[in-house]
Amino acid sequence: MPNEKDMKEIVALCKRRGFIFAASDIYGGINGFWDYGPLGVELKNNLRDFWWKSMVKNPPIGPDGHPVQIVGVDSSIIQNPKAWVASGHVGGFSDPMVDCRETKKRYRADHIVVLKPKDGGERWIAVMEDDDDFMAARLKKVAKGKTGDDFAHVLLVDLDTSEYAKVLAPDAKEVGTLTEPKEFNLMFESHAGPIQSDDNKVYLRPETAQGIFLNYKNVLDSSRVKMPFGIAQIGKAFRNEVNPRNFIFRSREFEQMEMEWFCHPDEAKTWRDFWFEQRMKFWEAIGLAGSNLIKRDHDDDELSHYAKEGLGTADIEYRFPFTAPGYGELEGVAHRCDFDLNAHQEHSKTKMQYLDTERDNEKYIPHVIEPAAGLTRGVLALICEAYTPDSNRPSGVYLNFDPKMAPKKAAILPLIAKGDHPKVAEKIYMDLREEFEIDLDIKQNIGKRYARQDEIGTPYCFTIDDQTIEDNTVTARERNTMAQERVSIDKLSEYLREKLK
RNA sequence: GCGGGUGUAGUUCAAUGGUAGAACGUCAGCCUUCCAAGCUGAAUAUGCCGGUUCGAUCCCGGUCACCCGCUCCA
Numbered sequence: 390m391p392n393e394k395d396m397k398e399i400v401a402l403c404k405r406r407g408f409i410f411a412a413s414d415i416y417g418g419i420n421g422f423w424d425y426g427p428l429g430v431e432l433k434n435n436l437r438d439f440w441w442k443s444m445v446k447n448p449p450i451g452p453d454g455h456p457v458q459i460v461g462v463d464s465s466i467i468q469n470p471k472a473w474v475a476s477g478h479v480g481g482f483s484d485p486m487v488d489c490r491e492t493k494k495r496y497r498a499d500h501i502v503v504l505k506p507k508d509g510g511e512r513w514i515a516v517m518e519d520d521d522d523f524m525a526a527r528l529k530k531v532a533k534g535k536t537g538d539d540f541a542h543v544l545l546v547d548l549d550t551s552e553y554a555k556v557l558a559p560d561a562k563e564v565g566t567l568t569e570p571k572e573f574n575l576m577f578e579s580h581a582g583p584i585q586s587d588d589n590k591v592y593l594r595p596e597t598a599q600g601i602f603l604n605y606k607n608v609l610d611s612s613r614v615k616m617p618f619g620i621a622q623i624g625k626a627f628r629n630e631v632n633p634r635n636f637i638f639r640s641r642e643f644e645q646m647e648m649e650w651f652c653h654p655d656e657a658k659t660w661r662d663f664w665f666e667q668r669m670k671f672w673e674a675i676g677l678a679g680s681n682l683i684k685r686d687h688d689d690d691e692l693s694h695y696a697k698e699g700l701g702t703a704d705i706e707y708r709f710p711f712t713a714p715g716y717g718e719l720e721g722v723a724h725r726c727d728f729d730l731n732a733h734q735e736h737s738k739t740k741m742q743y744l745d746t747e748r749d750n751e752k753y754i755p756h757v758i759e760p761a762a763g764l765t766r767g768v769l770a771l772i773c774e775a776y777t778p779d780s781n782r783p784s785g786v787y788l789n790f791d792p793k794m795a796p797k798k799a800a801i802l803p804l805i806a807k808g809d810h811p812k813v814a815e816k817i818y819m820d821l822r823e824e825f826e827i828d829l830d831i832k833q834n835i836g837k838r839y840a841r842q843d844e845i846g847t848p849y850c851f852t853i854d855d856q857t858i859e860d861n862t863v864t865a866r867e868r869n870t871m872a873q874e875r876v877s878i879d880k881l882s883e884y885l886r887e888k889l890k
Numbered sequence: 891g892c893g894g895g896u897g898u899a900g901u902u903c904a905a906u907g908g909u910a911g912a913a914c915g916u917c918a919g920c921c922u923u924c925c926a927a928g929c930u931g932a933a934u935a936u937g938c939c940g941g942u943u944c945g946a947u948c949c950c951g952g953u954c955a956c957c958c959g960c961u962c963c964a
Contacts, residue, residue, distance in 0.1 A: 397957080405900060405915080411955075417937055418955050478964085486962080488891070495891065495961050571891090575963085596964080631891070631962045639963075702964090723964090783926045804923055832917090836925035843925090854923055864924070871925070 394710045399776050400636055402786070406845050408432065408772065409637060421633030421641035425768075428845055431796035431826060433644075433768050437623055439675065439793060440646045440762065444621045449667050452659060459619035459648065460612050464600025466625060467581065467591045475736035476599050476729060478576060478592070487545070488568045489558040496559065498570040503548060503556055504528075504540035512564055513555045515545060523559070531557065546570065577627045577641075593627040598759060600624075601649045602729045606739060616743055616755060617652035617660065623764065635711045637769050644764040649725075651755040653748065657724055660758045661700050665722045668705055668760045672719065672767075676791040677774055681708040683716055699756070700724035707770045719770055720762035727754040775846055782871065783836055788846030789869060792889050799849040799885060800828040800842045804835055810853045817851065817863070817878060825885055843868060848888065851881060 403409040408429035412422035425433055443449070444459050451457040473479045487498045496517075504514040504524075514531060516524040521537075528535055545567075548556070554565040577593035580586070594600065601620045608620055623646045633639050652660050665684070672682055687702040702723040706716035731754055734741040742752045775788040792798060801818045803810030811831050818829040828847065830838050835852065842850055850866040857863050862875040865884065876884050 400956090401901060416954090420955070486891085488961095497962090628963085634957095634963095721964090785926095802924090806922090810923095834922065834925085834927070836927075839925045841926080852924065856923090866924080873924075 394773060394776050394778075396636070396710045398786075399710065399773060402776070402788075402844065403429070403772065421630060421639075423637045423640055423765075428796040429768070432771065432790075432794060433764065435794045435796070436675070436767050436771065437644075437646065437764055440671070440764070441621070441623065443671055444619070444646075444648050448619075452663055457617070457619065458614055459621050459650075460608060460614060461621045462601060462604050462608065463624065464597070464604060464622060466594050466627075467579070468594065468599065468603060470591055471736055472599055472603055472733070473576065473592050475732040476602075477732065478595055478599075487570050489561055489566050498546050499544065501545040501559065503543045503545050504537070505543060506532075506535075506540055508539070511555060512557055513552075514540070514557050515559050515567070517559060518544075527559065575628050575630070577629055595628050596626050596761070597622045597624045597645045597647045598649060598761065599729070601647065602733055605649075605651070605730060605733075605741065609743070615747075616745055617650065617656065619648050619650040621646075621648040623647075635709070635717075637765050638709065638711070638717060640765065643766070645761060646764050646767075647759065647761040650758040650760075651743075652758065653745070653753065654727070654756045657726075657756045657758060658700060661703075661722065661724050664758050664760050665703055665705075668720055668722060668762070672705060672707075672770075674791075675771065675794050676789075677707060677719075677770055681774065682706070682719075683708075685716065687721075699726040705762075707766075707773075709770065709773055717766070718763070719766055720760060723759045723761065725757040725759050727756055729757065730754050782840070782843060784840035784843045787843035787868060790846040790848065792848040795846050795848050796826060797828045797842070797845060797847040798825040798889065799851055799881075800830055800838070800847050802835060802838050802850055802852045803831055804852055804854040806831050809858050813857055813878075814853045817853070817881065821881060821885070824882060825889075839866065839871075849885065851876070 400409075403426075404411075406428060407426035410424045410426055411418035412424045413419050414424075441461070445461045448457045448459045470479070486495055487501070488495050500518045501515050502518050504516065506512070512531075514527060516527050524537060528537070532539075545556070550569045553567050553569070556567055557564045558566045576595050579591055579593060580589045581591045582589045601622055605620070608614065624644065625642060626645050627642050630639055630641050633641055637643075648664075650660055650664060669682070669684070683706050685704045685706050687704065702721050704718045705720040705722070707719045708714070709717045711717075730741040733739065734754070741754050743755055745751045745753065771790065771794055772788070775790045776786065777789045778786050788795075790796075799821065801814045801821070803814040814829060814831065818827055821827045828842070830841070839850060846868070848868045850868075851863045852866060853863055856875075857878070861878045863878060863881070864873045865876045865881075866873045
């Protein structure tokens with residue numbers, strides 16, 4: 390299947406050409422961490438800068454026909470731990486899990502209900518919470534037709550672990566196979582200061598959003614922003630994922646691009662719809678168009694703690710090779726209500742109310758619409774989308790990056806490594822590199838060099854030949870079609886500028 | 891965290907209880923007027939730790955990493 394996008398080959402290409410390496414490769418790697426190589430960092434920066442431009446520097450026109458207002462921040466990765474208590478991450482970002490020694494299955498301890506026979510029977514039957522079908526089937530099988538009413542219902546987490554010996558696990562045949570609950574804390578911990586104790590325990594942020602909420606008041610007091618407005622941030626975030634998988638898709642250290650849009654509660658729906666549409670346009674503008682990009686609304690039972698009320702969350706998902714025919718999340722647009730500002734107001738005793746002079750001096754805590762995108766997931770989507778096997782060209786594959794995203798915009802290639810060609814090439818290179826990311830490649834035959842540029846997704850190659858010496862034109866070779874045209878040397882900047890729009 | 895699989899050069903693959911090979915890629919030189927051409931040469935590998943053995947890349951144990959399936963995934 391020559392035209393299938395094979396994840397193994399994509400990963401190999403990423404390493405071979407310097408996009409993405411396993412972190413600490415020479416020590417055998419480390420699970421859940423990846424490094425960006427010379428081309429990977431260019432690609433990531435291009436995506437990052439395009440996001441910043443489309444949010445902060447040149448934000449879209451709002452529904453009322455006027456440009457919206459968004460400012461940026463860059464907050465610390467480590468915050469006062471109270472911030473994570475207030476945000477709900479200390480309490481809610483960890484789950485107690487139990488394993489079954491017999492069946493090797495794992496369950497959320499707080500989702501298991503234990504049925505204690507009212508007649509004093511010694512076998513306590515564990516079932517999934519809120520799953521009546523499962524309970525009925527289970528009781529039919531192991532309790533001879535008794536019903537739920539014949540039992541006292543107790544949460545597993547409320548049992549003493551010494552009582553686990555009586556518990557029959559949900560899929561087990563024998564009692565007493567459940568392990569003690571283990572905490573799965575998804576937040577990385579460290580210590581601020583050289584002496585480790587509980588007193589100076591700190592967390593590496595699991596999302597960049599809280600750094601925005603913590604600075605909401607500072608920004609409001611210093612920046613002359615008015616409701617509605619946004620605060621944007623790009624940065625690293627850390628999660629102790631149980632099981633990092635799928636290359637850089639689920640890693641323990643990753644990068645987010647988040648914008649918190651503050652607005653009057655009555656306008657939340659308008660802005661939620663507006664931002665979702667804008668975010669779709671963003672990804673489409675850099676090449677993720679078509680059926681590989683979809684919208685998906687979250688089901689009620691998967692909503693975050695902050696989004697249970699309100700309008701919920703809608704994801705923008707991309708069909709990665711490893712999720713196909715399904716999709717994987719690229720970005721979520723959530724209605725966080727006033728959850729975060731309320732929580733911080735309560736915990737920090739700092740007033741988060743906004744005095745809206747344009748609404749008759751109404752005081753309110755604004756609602757938040759949050760478009761939160763994965764930068765590193767975006768990079769992966771761009772690579773997967775661009776990866777194009779093509780048996781008709783020497784490289785066998787090329788990366789069809791949108792020119793705006795391509796790590797190198799053009800390569801300058803003297804046809805022959807001798808005579809005047811290299812001199813002219815170097816001059817063109819020096820001129821163009823002031824404005825664009827440019828490769829200068831002199832050695833080896835021209836076919837090899839075209840092929841190499843195809844593999845790293847360089848959209849244009851400018852080749853210097855004898856005619857160049859006579860009339861100051863070069864051949865411009867286009868990556869996708871391999872078509873060539875002659876362009877005047879003094880028009881090359883303009884040529885690239887036009888193509889990169 | 892569980893189960894299964896895989897670890898040999900940058901990549902894709904060979905081979906072997908006793909000197910680890912190839913192709914492509916990379917680098918250098920020659921050649922070359924437009925798509926990995928040709929010639930010459932070079933560098934680079936048995937994931938890591940331990941055991942058995944005279945000798946282990948090969949057998950065994952552990953570990954790490956990756957892949958698949960569960961589980962999990964604010």
